[in-house]
Amino acid sequence: MAAVTSAPVDTSAALVQAATSLLDWVVIAPVALPILGGALLMMVRHRTHLHAAVTFAVLLATLVSTLMLLSRVVGDGALVMTMGRWLPPFGISFTADVLGASFAAAATFATSAAAVFALRDIDATGRRYGFYPFLLLMIAGVNGAFLTGDLFNLYVWFEVFVISSFGLLILGSERRQIDGAVKYAVLNLIATTVFLITIGYLYGVFGTLNMADIARKADGLRENGPLMTIATLFLLAFGMKAAAFPLNFWLPASYHTPRIVTSAMFGGLLTKVGVYALLRTFTTLFPVERAILSDVIAVVAILTMVLGALGALAQSDTRRIVGFVVISGIGTMLAGLAIGSPLALTGTVLYAVHSILIMTALYLVVGLMREAAGSFSLHDLGGLYRSHPLLAAMMLAMVLAAAGLPPLSGLWPKVVLVKAAIEGNAWWLTAAILVSSVLTTIVLGRVFALAFWRPEQDTSLRSQTRPIDAVAGYGTVFVLLVPAVWIGLWPEPFLHVAGLAAAGLSDPAAYIGSVFAAQGGS
């Protein structure tokens, strides 16, 4: 190259000048810590005896960082860190608001409990095949999706946790796992590819991928840009990830096939990322399009709620029952998005947190029932009330929580959602929420009646049973039940946080302001 003499370009105006304070690193810690932990475990993958200890240490640090992050964003509003110090929208922003931070905290908490359960559920072979590294990379992807402020970055985090989930899903390489994994992998890949198409269109229209930048430019582009097309494609892509009817068929085909602890993490976390992405795109980015699409979302929500519960009624495998209960819960969350008022969004956020905790715990209880009675099938289960009274108490708590009965966590989000639906004159949604709750009560009540109250069916299954571990068995479910009971008995702090998250969604001005603070707000 010919030497061109020119004055050095002054880039200081395009850079964040202030050094990032040590406390602000908490934004990136819930993602960076598990990735580092996962990479470390990959390096020592032969020494499986180290895996569990490293995972617990990393998850504990991650949990502390998400809780610190949550307490900071509740107090001071959204916290932003822009990569490479380029000013947004040029650098990729991590934008932690109350919604993302609370979901990340709940997800890390549920994963930590599941990691303890895995001590007994995953044998040395499973560890050798990389259960714990996959677990850490999956929670990194999930937390990254919750905390990122950039759409393409969101796509990358989706792929991170999806590809980790493939590894977890086929751990063991049983025939049924491979069968389920084929359907899970193909349909999830199509969903993320549709998401990528949408990002391409969106960049063509907006010229930016930063969510706050999109939110502030949307009003000016609504006249001429095909925003409705983009919003509909987002509904398709994220609806598929969230397992909303009629795009939910990958979930009942695959979620009952892996190890029970894997099912628990999938049921608790992965569909909620889809719900989070729907909440983020349809309230922060495209509120006008959400209002236009609200009837479509409402129909999807009603069908998901009712058909999910009906699907659960028709199953005799307890894991598949829980899979359909997960789908039914997704419908309840979408109901709040269909109504769209701050109260409804509060209900959706609280329901999602409740669902992360309870769906994880429900799968774990089903796994404990398998350990205690030797079967997953309702035809074989029986006599557990007499032999395992503590397990019966836990299952009863699950029935109450999942159905939305007091004194567990399912009650308040449903109360809030029903109140919002009545205020919004959405009678069909009100009816569907209540009917699906009744159906869920019947479904899980029947599991309780058959597995616990019915006399023992088949004594030959006793050879397949093993004693339930106090810590890695009862302990993990108990830990998940503590916040669930807390939400049920004293919901004010949780409702307050969920209300803040919903307020941040309904009025994105604070979210936008936090990203562009360095440039004077707009």
Place this chain on the structure above:
Amino acid sequence: METALTALVGLFYVVSIYLMLSRHIIRVLLGIAIFGNAVNMTIFTAGRIMREVPPIIPEGQSALDGVTANPLPQALILTAIVISFSFFAFLLVLAYRAYQELGTDDTDEMRIAEPEGEGLPPLGY
């Protein structure tokens, strides 16, 4: 140039969706491979195609002189290619294992995880 590529992208989508609707896993996989390429070309075309016009702002100015291709979509595609390639590699192995273990590549016959005729759960005790 863009018009021709747009038509090609449309053709890619048609072919990939037709293949993905097949019952045979191998065709679905081919469809997914073409689907991924169709998406990459969509983004590539959307970022404008232009040869030999570097996106460099001349000295003393704060904006580009003329029209040029947007470099960011090309960076996005690079990321997307890497991801879709790794996914596709995994899917190929998974499909091959499924063919070995299940003895079929017809999705209608892949009913190990969801057996047909399971019957109703117990209706009473």
